[in-house]
Amino acid sequence: xxxxxxxxxxxxxxxxxxxxxxxxxxxxxxxxxxxxxxxxxxxxxxxxxxxxxxxxxxxxxxxxxxxxxxxxxxxxxxxxxxxxxxxxxxxxxxxxxxxxxxxxxxxxxxxxxxxxxxxxxxxxxxxxxxxxxxxxxxxxxxxxxxxxxxxxxxxxxxxxxxxxxxxxxxxxxxxxxxxxxxxxxxxxxxxxxxxxxxxxxxxxxxxxxxxxxxxxxxxxxxxxxxxxxxxxxxxxxxxxxxxxxxxxxxxxxxxxxxxxxxxxxxxxxxxxxxxxxxxxxxxxxxxxxxxxxxxxxxxxxxxxxxxxxxxxxxxxxxxxxxxxxxxxxxxxxxxxxxxxxxxxxxxxxxxxxxxxxxxxxxxxxxx
Numbered sequence: 001x002x003x004x005x006x007x008x009x010x011x012x013x014x015x016x017x018x019x020x021x022x023x024x025x026x027x028x029x030x031x032x033x034x035x036x037x038x039x040x041x042x043x044x045x046x047x048x049x050x051x052x053x054x055x056x057x058x059x060x061x062x063x064x065x066x067x068x069x070x071x072x073x074x075x076x077x078x079x080x081x082x083x084x085x086x087x088x089x090x091x092x093x094x095x096x097x098x099x100x101x102x103x104x105x106x107x108x109x110x111x112x113x114x115x116x117x118x119x120x121x122x123x124x125x126x127x128x129x130x131x132x133x134x135x136x137x138x139x140x141x142x143x144x145x146x147x148x149x150x151x152x153x154x155x156x157x158x159x160x161x162x163x164x165x166x167x168x169x170x171x172x173x174x175x176x177x178x179x180x181x182x183x184x185x186x187x188x189x190x191x192x193x194x195x196x197x198x199x200x201x202x203x204x205x206x207x208x209x210x211x212x213x214x215x216x217x218x219x220x221x222x223x224x225x226x227x228x229x230x231x232x233x234x235x236x237x238x239x240x241x242x243x244x245x246x247x248x249x250x251x252x253x254x255x256x257x258x259x260x261x262x263x264x265x266x267x268x269x270x271x272x273x274x275x276x277x278x279x280x281x282x283x284x285x286x287x288x289x290x291x292x293x294x295x296x297x298x299x300x301x302x303x304x305x306x307x308x309x310x311x312x313x314x315x316x317x318x319x320x321x322x323x324x325x326x327x328x329x330x331x332x333x334x335x336x337x338x339x340x341x342x343x344x345x346x347x348x349x350x351x352x353x354x355x356x357x358x359x360x361x362x363x364x365x366x367x
Contacts, residue, residue: 010087012283014059017095021048023290027216031320031336032106033312035115036219043109047102055098059091103320116312133228135209135235141202144246148195151250155188161257162187193361194249200357201242211330216310233285240281248274286339
């Protein structure tokens, strides 16, 4: 059963990686800005098709080789699942290596074609439509924070219920295989980590809400639909992750206090179910957002050609992945390769958003 589930997840992940060039916004090809009238350029379409084919072939070959090797070694199923964690990283490595190659190809082709030479570049931002988006209110994210605070109160009131050796890691069979001595601090580690993560999710949500709505000058209606969908579904997905994390941490923590409450198989199922649901949620968000203003969108493109073209802001993107723009007040911007958000690394708060939760969690866990 676990092997079938692993194959299913890897299959969906592979399909998503293959589809990436076709679900990003139309005016970005492998992290490079192109004018809206050139998005169906024959060379660019060929690059996308080659990327998709090679990614699929190499990934399938790598997966097949993995199962052949593990099959001949006669590994138990739990060891097979643990080894299978490597497979997603193999697929991502292949995908990113091909992305880097085609990114350089598109940069060279764009430079030779001189699409933006002598044309007026326009930056379109929507400043009045934030109130029209369907992002969740900020107070929704207080629910997991309340759960974390409640878990702290429960722990302090029931300190004696926790064992002298607290589990810190669970093996593939659902049984703990690493422990730490119980103290007033160590027993509160998981609730405090949950509290920090919940606060981080709230901060990310509000930074997303306050980010600029950037539209394509070549097709404002379609790009507006994409921006609203991205904001809406990323808000819902972030809330789902926050609540699911709170439920998982609460389950593991209460199971530690009441060791005989649930079986080890259920302890194995809970993190697995969490991972599957989060993964499926990410896929659903990618599909919902990716259908707008991408190659999958069949709506008519307007305002083609002419002297006006969408802004070429490639100089603010390193490799089409890392965004660095001191003039942009947004902390988060839409990714160029993939669906979701990335940090504006020119803003100090961007580093704070990434490093502060990590440092805080490390301090809590190492105390």
